[in-house]
Amino acid sequence: MNADLVVVGSGFFGLTVARQCAEDLGLKVLVIDRRDHIGGNAYSEAEPETGIEVHRYGAHLFHTSNERVWQHVNRFTKFTPYVHRVFSTYSGGVYSMPVNLHTINQYFGKALGPAAARALVAEQAGEIDTAAADNFEDKAISLIGRPLYEAFFKGYTAKQWQTDPRNLPGATVTRLPVRYNYDNRYFNDTYEGLPVDGYTAWLERLADHENIEVRLGTDFFDASQEVSKANVAGNVPVVYTGPVDTYFGDAEGQLSWRTLDFEQEVLPVEDFQGVPVMNYADEDVPYTRIHEFRHFHPERDYPKDKTVIMREFSRFAVAGDEPYYPVNTPEDRQKLLAYRDLASREKDVLFGGRLGTYKYLDMHMAIGAALSMVDNKLTPHFKDGAALVAGGVDA
C-alpha cells in the first residue's frame, strides 16, 4: 500500500479532506468506502426509466452562508438558482412552510398584518409558561400556541420520532421557526442552489486528482483486505468518517440513530404534486413527506409523461439500517463522551464527518469541518511534523 494518508468514507467530509491533502500537501491519499459508489449520503443517480436525478439517501439541498465553503464548492460545480420552498398538507388543506404570516392567516381564516398575528400567537402561547414546560408538546405550545402546534408539529413530530411528543424532552425544542411575514424560503442562507450536473458529478470531480485513489466495496473492518483497521491504524495516518461506535467495536454500547425508509415510484404523469417537497402533517398518513425529484431541476429537459416520487417514512434504526439522524438521548451523550475519550487516545487516527462525530451535519458543515481539520491538524502534522492528536469525536 503506497499511501501517506488513508481516508475511510468517500462522503463530502472524506473527499474534501482527500482533495485538500492531495492538492495542497502533495500527499498520496487512499480513500476507501464500503459502498459500491462514492459520495456517501449525497450520492445521486439518474432513475433509469425517466433519467430524472434521484437522491438515493434522501433529498439533498445545498445551502451555506460560509464564504470559504462557497468559494471551495464552486471550484467543482456550478449551481442552479434553485431556492427551496416546502408546503405541508394537513387535514385536507395545503399550507406554506415554515409557519409564516400566510400560514397563520390561512389557518385561522384571517387577513392579519404582522403585529396582529404576533399578538394572536402570543395570546395562544400564553396558555403554558415556557419555563415550566418539560416535554416537547408543552414547550411547543408555550412558543406558538396549541392550534398551530396541533396542526403543523404534533403529528409530524410524532411520526418523525415514533413517539408521542408528550414523551419527548422539552429541551429538543429551543425555538420553533415562525415568520411574521410572507417569506417562505426554507433556508436562510446567503447561497443556495443545486449542482448543475448533479451531486455525483460534483463528488467525482472532487475525487478526480492524480494523488487520490478510491477503492469502493472496501470495509475498513474487513481484516481480510489490505486497507483494514487491523493493517493500517497506527501505521498510516487515518481520517475515519464511519460510525464512531463501530470503530471501537461498540465497546461503550451502540449510539442510537433514526433512519428513513424510502418508497420510490415512477408515475405516468408529468407533475404529481406541483412542488418538490410536500410534508404530510396528519398522524394517520404514514409517510412524513413526498419528494418529486423533477421539480428540483425545472431547467432540465425531463420527460413530459413520467415523474418520480419518493415517499419518506421515519423510524428508529436497528442493526443493518442506514444511520441518518442522531437520536441523542442522555444515554447517547454519555456514550459519546466515553468514545470521545477513546478517540483522543487513538494514535494517528482522526474522526470526522456525520458518523464519526455523531452529529447531524449539513453538507456545507461537513465540508467546512473537513477544511478545518486539514488546516488545524493535517497540515501541521505533514508540514511540520506536529503530532496527530484527535480532539476526540467532537474535533
Place this chain on the structure above:
Amino acid sequence: MNADLVVVGSGFFGLTVARQCAEDLGLKVLVIDRRDHIGGNAYSEAEPETGIEVHRYGAHLFHTSNERVWQHVNRFTKFTPYVHRVFSTYSGGVYSMPVNLHTINQYFGKALGPAAARALVAEQAGEIDTAAADNFEDKAISLIGRPLYEAFFKGYTAKQWQTDPRNLPGATVTRLPVRYNYDNRYFNDTYEGLPVDGYTAWLERLADHENIEVRLGTDFFDASQEVSKANVAGNVPVVYTGPVDTYFGDAEGQLSWRTLDFEQEVLPVEDFQGVPVMNYADEDVPYTRIHEFRHFHPERDYPKDKTVIMREFSRFAVAGDEPYYPVNTPEDRQKLLAYRDLASREKDVLFGGRLGTYKYLDMHMAIGAALSMVDNKLTPHFKDGAALVAGGVDA
C-alpha cells in the same frame, strides 16, 4: 444650441437612445425633460423621514429575458437577487398570486394535485363557452370558472377600470394566468432584480457621459425656450418620447389613458404588511393595492421603527393627470392610426417610448426598443446619411 440630436424625455427610452448615440456615434446629445428630475416614471427617491427608497410613479420591478438588454443594463447598475411575489387579500383571507395550485387549494379548502385541480377548474369553466363570450366577465369565467373569477378578478378589474367587467370587451382577456403548481413568482423572466443603488442612481449613470447634456424643467412645447418644437423640429434630428397626441396638438383628438393616485404614508412600525405588494380584490376596498417599499430591499439597513406604505388607486386620466396605461378603445386605435400617419410624414423626428407610441412598455421593453431605434434608424442616418424616416408611432 450645439447639438447633433435632441431627445425629448429623460425616461429609459430617451436616456438609452442618448447614451448609445453619445458613446457609439460620438454625437452631442441634448436631452430635455419638462419634469424637474430625470428618469421618467422609473424615478425613485429616498423618503426623507425614513431614507426608504420610494418609487414616485408606482413600484417598478425590473425583469427581462432579453440577453442584449440584460448585458446593457448591467453596465450601469448591479442588481439585487430580489424576486417579485404578490399576495391578494379577498374577503378576509390572504391568497397567493398569480392564481396557482396553492390559491386553488386554499380557496376551495382542498389538497388537490395538479391533475385534479385542472379538472375542477375545467369543469367550472365549462359554464360558459369561450367562443361565445363577448365581455370580460364571460370570457374570464369561460377560462377559469366563476368562483375564482369572482374572488380574484371581478372586483380588482372593476376597480382598475372603474367599469363593470360585463361592460369591458371580452378581447381584453386573452389568457388568465393559472399555474397548476406552487410557483408564485410574479414574472417568468430569466433575469430579475432591483438596482442595488436604486433607480435614480442607475438612470444618472446612464446619462453621465461627456457628450450628453440634460436640461430639466424644459417643455418641448414651450416656444419661449431654446429647445422647443418650434425652434428644433426640422432643423435638428429629434427623438420624441412624450405623448404623441400632444406633439400634434391633439389634431386627431386625445388618446385616453388610465392614471393612478398614490397615497403615501409613514407608519411607526417596522413592518406593516409583511410583503412588498398586497393586492386588494374586494370591490368595496377603494385601493387596488398597497406597496410597502422597505420589502423591496431586505438587504438594506432601513429603520426598525418606521415604514413607508403607498396605497394605489386607479382611475381614468383627465387633463393634467399623469398618463399611465393606454386605455386602447376602438376609438383610440383609430386615432393612433391617424397619428401614425402624421408621424411618418414628420421630417427628422422619431417617436419612441411609452407615450410616444401609446403602448404599455415594461422598462426592459423600452430599453430594447431604444437600442433597436439606434441600430435601425439613427446609426444608418448618422453614419451613412440615410434619411431619418419614422415608421410612425409604432416604430
